[in-house]
Amino acid sequence: MTDRADPIPDDVAAMSFEEALAELEKIVGRLEKGNVALEESIAIYTRGDALKKHCDRLLRQAEMRVEKIAADAEGRPTGVEPLDVG
Template identity: 65%
Template sequence: MAENAQVNAQMDVKKLSFERAMEELESIVKRLEDGKVPLEESVAIYERGEALKRRCEELLRQAEARVDKITTDASGQAAGIEPLDVQ
């Protein structure tokens, strides 16, 4: 049963916008930093935080690919725009 809940939670994460995922991730970090969350709940929200982090990274990669596509010409050369500095 717990495995079903985890799968559903992961599916929900895949539907979140970048902004919503980041907001929820920040909330999780604050709760964990506070240190007042029971161990089992800490592990569960940490796992959700990892899923949210992956979602944010995925959305950032997609956005970067879109920007790269916009800023290159037909031959694949930069169209006079500086590349996105992602670190």
């Protein structure tokens, strides 16, 4: 596990955003079909929740790295500043 407050299995934590999203989409598809036994549904729902949390974390990390170009009153670039994600 990677974080005590919000445990994510190590295999999920090692996934790229694209890998996690692809697996999450498969899980959603299986659950939507409704032909999964109850116990298996609970297990794959739990894994899907971990995948979603991992994707959310990766997106937040990417947003924090994104910067926007700051401009003066005439529109000339003056540098960069953090993207306001609030």
